[in-house]
Amino acid sequence: MKHQHFHIKNMVCSHCGEVLSEKLEQAGFSVKKVELGEITLESPIDMEQQEDFTKLIQKHGFDVINNQNSRLVEQIKQLVIQLARTGEKLENPLSDYLAKKLHKDYQQLSRLFSGVEGKSIERYYILQKIERAKELIVYGEQSLSEIAYNLGYSSQQHFSRQFKKETGLSPSHFSEIKENRRISIDEV
Incomplete structure (x- = not known):
């Protein structure tokens, strides 16, 4: 059975994910995995359940990202925030790190991010x-x-x-x- 992934806006710390996971489990959703900015459910849910899922996520100050470009920008933000918070030392430039992590050309990521956020990834x-x-x-x-x-x-x-x-x-x-x-x- 296939899992279902949801990208979550503003989920920037592991504690946020733990809280959401707990709330979702209490509401009857079977959570397989929680990562920064992403929740994976054990199995797909129908439209009515997706509505309940979205309402629960929003109730806790987050939002589900549906648009592909918005999802990509949110993933960039999550990776950058994680780097900034952990102080992880990069062996390669930030551009290489993001391109490798997201399997996309950095120029494409940079143009998309700047267009949506109004600032460069480096500035962010x-x-x-x-x-x-x-x-x-x-x-x-x-x-x-x-x-x-x-x-x-x-x-x-x-x-x-x-x-x-x-x-x-x-x-x-x-x-x-x-x-x-x-x-x-x-x-x-």
Whole structure:
């Protein structure tokens, strides 16, 4: 019996997938596999069940992607977010990584992504790394040099330049602001 795949918009962490999987199982759907941005059911479901499936997905803040191009853009986003969050070091350029993972020509992926998102894949990747850096700075468990290294920057200086270019603040200034806010909240 064939499985049925659904691409899910905004499912960007494994915890999201676990929660959705649990909710789907509770609703009577037999989930075979959950990956970032994708849920596979054990067997195909009919139109009425698909409607129930979609409503349940939407109830939890996600959406099912039906259009092939939208699905491809979402897959690109999922891969880029995963790279930014894990800090995985790429042996080859991002373009090669995505082309290999998605079995598509990178120029095609790039044109499609830019057309839909209004920014290049590389820019989206930088923005995701900066968002992850902000989170790590707020957590305060790593030094700025550790954060730079873990996000794949060649040096702390390169990380600092890119962070300042995107946020208008240096990472150390961002950290100081975070500390000042924490002090004022603690004093209340």
